[in-house]
Amino acid sequence: xxxxxxxxxxxxxxxxLTCAATGVQAADPLKIGLMEDVSGxxxxxxxxxxxxxxxxxxxxxxxxxxxxxxxxLIHLDPQxxxxxxxxxxxxxxxxxxxxxxxxxxxxxxxEAVRPIVNRTKTPYFYTNQYEGGVCDANxxxxxxxxxxxxxTLIPWMVEKFGKKVYxxxxxxNFGQIxxxxxxxxxxxxxxxxxxxxFIPLGVSQFAQTIQNIQKAKPDWxxxxxxxxxxxxxxxxxxxxxxxxxxxxxxxxxxxxEHKRFAPPALNNMHVTANWFEEIDTPEAxxxxxxxxxxxxxxxxxxxxxxxxxxxxxMYKMLVEQAKSTHLxxxxxxxxxGKACIDAAEGQVCIDPKSQHTSHRMRLVSxxxxxxxxxxxxxxxxxPYWLSEIGCDLTKKNDKDQYTPSHLPKK
Amino acid sequence: MLPELFSLFYQFADVFAFLILASAGLAIVFGMMGVINMAxxxxxxxGAYVTVGLVNLGVPLPLAQIAAAFTAGLIGVVIEIxxxxxxxxxxxxxxxxxxxxxxxxxxxxxxxxxxxxxxxGTPEGSFAVGDYTFSTYRIILFACxxxxxxxxxxxxxxxxxxxxxxxxxxxxxxxxxLGARTGRIYAISFGxxxxxxxxxxxxxxxxxxxxxxxxxxxxxxxxxxxxxGGANVLLGTAPAAMLLALVRMALNxxxxxxxxxxxxxxxxxxxxxxxxxxxxxxxxxxxx
Numbered sequence: 001x002x003x004x005x006x007x008x009x010x011x012x013x014x015x016x017l018t019c020a021a022t023g024v025q026a027a028d029p030l031k032i033g034l035m036e037d038v039s040g041x042x043x044x045x046x047x048x049x050x051x052x053x054x055x056x057x058x059x060x061x062x063x064x065x066x067x068x069x070x071x072x073l074i075h076l077d078p079q080x081x082x083x084x085x086x087x088x089x090x091x092x093x094x095x096x097x098x099x100x101x102x103x104x105x106x107x108x109x110x111e112a113v114r115p116i117v118n119r120t121k122t123p124y125f126y127t128n129q130y131e132g133g134v135c136d137a138n139x140x141x142x143x144x145x146x147x148x149x150x151x152t153l154i155p156w157m158v159e160k161f162g163k164k165v166y167x168x169x170x171x172x173n174f175g176q177i178x179x180x181x182x183x184x185x186x187x188x189x190x191x192x193x194x195x196x197x198f199i200p201l202g203v204s205q206f207a208q209t210i211q212n213i214q215k216a217k218p219d220w221x222x223x224x225x226x227x228x229x230x231x232x233x234x235x236x237x238x239x240x241x242x243x244x245x246x247x248x249x250x251x252x253x254x255x256x257e258h259k260r261f262a263p264p265a266l267n268n269m270h271v272t273a274n275w276f277e278e279i280d281t282p283e284a285x286x287x288x289x290x291x292x293x294x295x296x297x298x299x300x301x302x303x304x305x306x307x308x309x310x311x312x313x314m315y316k317m318l319v320e321q322a323k324s325t326h327l328x329x330x331x332x333x334x335x336x337g338k339a340c341i342d343a344a345e346g347q348v349c350i351d352p353k354s355q356h357t358s359h360r361m362r363l364v365s366x367x368x369x370x371x372x373x374x375x376x377x378x379x380x381x382x383p384y385w386l387s388e389i390g391c392d393l394t395k396k397n398d399k400d401q402y403t404p405s406h407l408p409k410k
Numbered sequence: 411m412l413p414e415l416f417s418l419f420y421q422f423a424d425v426f427a428f429l430i431l432a433s434a435g436l437a438i439v440f441g442m443m444g445v446i447n448m449a450x451x452x453x454x455x456x457g458a459y460v461t462v463g464l465v466n467l468g469v470p471l472p473l474a475q476i477a478a479a480f481t482a483g484l485i486g487v488v489i490e491i492x493x494x495x496x497x498x499x500x501x502x503x504x505x506x507x508x509x510x511x512x513x514x515x516x517x518x519x520x521x522x523x524x525x526x527x528x529x530x531g532t533p534e535g536s537f538a539v540g541d542y543t544f545s546t547y548r549i550i551l552f553a554c555x556x557x558x559x560x561x562x563x564x565x566x567x568x569x570x571x572x573x574x575x576x577x578x579x580x581x582x583x584x585x586x587x588l589g590a591r592t593g594r595i596y597a598i599s600f601g602x603x604x605x606x607x608x609x610x611x612x613x614x615x616x617x618x619x620x621x622x623x624x625x626x627x628x629x630x631x632x633x634x635x636x637x638x639g640g641a642n643v644l645l646g647t648a649p650a651a652m653l654l655a656l657v658r659m660a661l662n663x664x665x666x667x668x669x670x671x672x673x674x675x676x677x678x679x680x681x682x683x684x685x686x687x688x689x690x691x692x693x694x695x696x697x698x
Contacts, residue, residue: 039517041623044525171668199667204618204627207424207548208662208670211417214542228526228619229627235617239532239545260619262531297524 029072030065030325032057032312033098035088035113040080041202041227042105045255048305049127050075051295053102056312058294066316067323074098080105082112089116099325100125100315102308106226107131107174111401114139118399121327125315127307129249129274131177132356132383133402135391137331141356142307142314144274146181147385148361149249152378153272154185154222156363157247162219163191166244168209168233170226171198177403178224178249184404194218204229206236213242220245223269231257238265245270252276256300258370269366270375274345274359275306278372287344310343314350314357317341331355335394346380353392356383413540420544422659423552429651430555431613432628433635434562435606437647440636442579443599444501445494448509450632451625452516453604457482457611459523462620465530475612482608483601490600498596512625519622532616547617554613558606559648565602566643575599634678640688649689654678 034053037046057073065071074096078084085104092098093116101117102125104110110126117124117138124139132145157165167182169175175198183193195216197209210233213221223246225233234257246269251257253273258266277288277300291301291309318339322329333339340349346360363376390408391398402408432454439447447453457478464474493511497504534546566572577585578595586592610628618624635654639646657677662670685691 038525039520041621041626043520043623044621047525197666200671202627202630203667203671204624205424205428207545208421208659209667211421211542212663212666228621228624232618235529235532235619236545239536239547239617241536241543241545259528260526261529265529265531299524299526 027069030067030069030319031072031074031096031098031100032315033092033096033101033103034073034075035078035085035092035101035103035109036075036308037080037105038077041229042080044228044260044299045302045304046080046105048298048300048302049103049105049308051291051298052301052305052307052309053312055291055294056309059290060312060316066319071312078109080109082109085109085112086116089113093117093120093122098122102127102311102315104128105304106172107177108172110134111173114399123315123327123330125311127311128304129254129307131174131181131403132385133177133406135354135386135393135398135400135402135408137355137393137397137399138327139355140311140314140334140350141354141383142311143304143357144249144272144359144361145356145383145385146178146249147383148274148359148381149272150178150181150185152361152363152376152381153247153249153270154182154191155189156376157220157245157270158186158189158191161245163189164194164217164219165191165222166194166213166216166218166220167196167222167224168213169196169198169222169224170230171200172226174226175199175224179222180404182222199225199230201227202229204232206233207240209233210237210240210242213237213244218244220247222246223248223251226250231255231260234265235261238267244268247271252364252366252372253303256302258366258372259300263370264368266366266370267368270363272361272363272378273303274348274361275301275303276362276364276372277301278364279345279362281344283342283346284344306344310341310348313341313343314339314348331393351383351387352394354383354386355393356386358382413542416539417542418659418663420548421663422655424548425658425662426651426655427548427551427555428628429631429635429655430558430648431551431606431610433632433639433647433651434558434643435603435608435610436632437603437636437639437643438562438606439600439603441639441641441643441646442575443498443596443603445498445600446501446505446508447494447603448505449489449512449515450607451629452512453482453486453607453625454611454614454628455516455519455622455625456485457608458615458618458620458624459519459527459611460608461612461615462527462530471530471533471616475609475615478612478615479605479609482611483605486604486607487597487601489604490597494600495593495596516622516625523622525621527620529618529620530616551613554609558609559644563644571595571598634675638678638681638688640685640690642690642693645693646688646690649693653681653689 036049057071076088100123127142129143169179252271253276318330321333335352349358360380361378436450460478460481461474532547536543574590578592582592639650658670658674661673
């Protein structure tokens with residue numbers, strides 16, 4: 001009975017939708033499918049991503065849309081569940097027939113989504129910083145990658161604090177591959193990894209880890225722990241007076257731990273980032289002002305929210321240059337090497353070979369009162385690693401993710 | 411040598427305290443009343459949020475923690491009267507009802523309070539033994555876990571309320587015939603369970619990230635402790651926590667957190683396979 005009712009409901013919805021669709025006379029809206037976690041364990045960092053996307057869509061729609069078409073933003077909340085990510089990807093692609101797909105927080109969710117998008121001709125924007133290496137024609141990466149984050153941070157940390165490093169990492173592809181990057185870069189610098197600990201997601205108690213670190217006596221710690229539960233490490237380490245310098249590619253600018261924990265839990269943390277809310281330039285301040293006007297309760301505009309906002313402007317630029325929404329036409333624009341937009345950090349461009357984005361990188365440090373200072377400005381860094389190892393999407397679509405230990409076959 | 415020994419004790423105490431505080435409330439509600447309270451984690455979250463809210467209003471931390479435990483307990487009494495009471499003879503339905511409650515509460519908190527609130531920082535400083543430094547507050551947590559066990563013992567074994575409560579749990583009809591107000595006993599017992607969950611949240615609030623789903627990080631540990639322990643809180647939960655803490659501490663120390671967690675769950679499977687009624691089944695028999 002209820003199955004019958006469901007079918008009936010689905011059928012009548014379909015009829016209504018078709019009526020609605022035929023009723024539209026003007027240009028159909030351009031559909032953006034957005035998947036961001038705004039409930040569950042990652043909600044606190046996913047919320048700014050949704051807000052950034054909404055802000056960009058509102059601004060673009062007010063100024064005439066893209067190629068004269070208004071944008072319709074279809075947001076679904078996968079709640080941090082990879083199975084739901086796959087279900088929603090299929091729904092957005094097959095039922096809603098979106099023109100572009102954006103979103104995903106963890107690397108696990110991205111890798112869950114990618115094979116499904118790969119069977120289509122839909123462009124997919126991944127808007128987080130990540131462990132790098134994805135060589136895939138469907139995917140455009142807006143966030144920073146290891147050659148922008150680790151190749152800058154780790155030499156600086158080694159020079160300033162010493163060569164012995166302890167790694168606290170989340171136990172999934174992001175943490176494992178980031179740890180591999182650390183081993184590689186550290187080896188070239190003559191440093192040593194005195195300990196490496198992979199923590200299952202959801203673990204919140206770190207007394208043993210803190211003691212293991214004290215036993216190993218490192219000069220500094222690489223903290224690439226992920227999620228709200230694992231962030232408890234900082235409070236517990238501070239309470240036990242661990243007092244070691246820390247480096248990371250995801251803290252402060254992404255998880256805004258310096259706003260969520262009472263000082264001095266994040267004291268002596270160092271991060272390389274293309275965006276953090278404390279950037280003080282006229283462009284950045286104008287961007288922050290627009291954001292806070294629409295979302296006055298936002299605790300922090302994190303880098304993934306920032307990237308999510310700019311991803312939609314990047315898409316707008318690509319579509320307007322290509323005068324088309326087809327992936328192949330958009331990629332022709334990318335292939336010219338002139339796919340650039342003026343972001344709040346400065347100009348950012350998509351690299352044709354890897355479809356990753358160049359970024360202006362800065363190294364920031366957290367003080368005892370959780371004040372932020374910029375210690376070094378690296379200028380614009382290209383995402384060079386993938387093209388160096390032989391990924392060239394203008395010639396061949398590898399659909400693979402490479403790591404220092406998994407390189408393309410020559 | 412001494413620092414290493416102390417470190418072993420500290421790690422054991424830390425895991426033990428976590429297991430006891432996380433599971434005490436669940437053990438009373440599940441072990442004694444037979445209700446599987448899927449909203450246990452939300453009572454923990456309630457305790458943590460009330461604590462932080464009160465501290466931000468200027469209330470001293472220990473007072474805020476006590477008030478938070480009482481708040482969670484009162485909410486527990488109300489929930490028992492409004493929801494749980496209807497499901498005593500239907501364990502599967504009670505599971506579903508409390509799970510639904512848990513979803514409503516986490517999502518409601520997300521909408522009303524937001525996706526995260528700022529922590530308050532761990533009090534009490536630290537001390538050093540040899541090369542190691544330890545957080546003093548974690549020792550306080552251990553003391554609180556012991557105090558909770560003693561408190562449960564006194565309440566259920568040494569008071570008039572305890573006798574009536576145990577009689578009600580064993581045979582509600584007979585207890586009622588003898589004049590016990592069983593409805594009130596159930597409500598108070600559920601309230602005590604919820605209050606202990608709230609106390610857990612209150613005690614861990616200064617040391618953790620505060621988000622609406624924070625209760626979930628306690629849930630696995632609390633359920634396995636209660637399942638391994640069996641129906642008796644005192645003869646089950648405490649030895650179960652001790653055993654699981656030993657397994658986890660030893661594996662954590664030598665092989666890291668992943669093996670520690672896997673090993674603990676393997677121990678749980680083994681114990682349930684051998685003792686389906688939990689540890690308390692043999693301990694209670696010995697005691698007779």
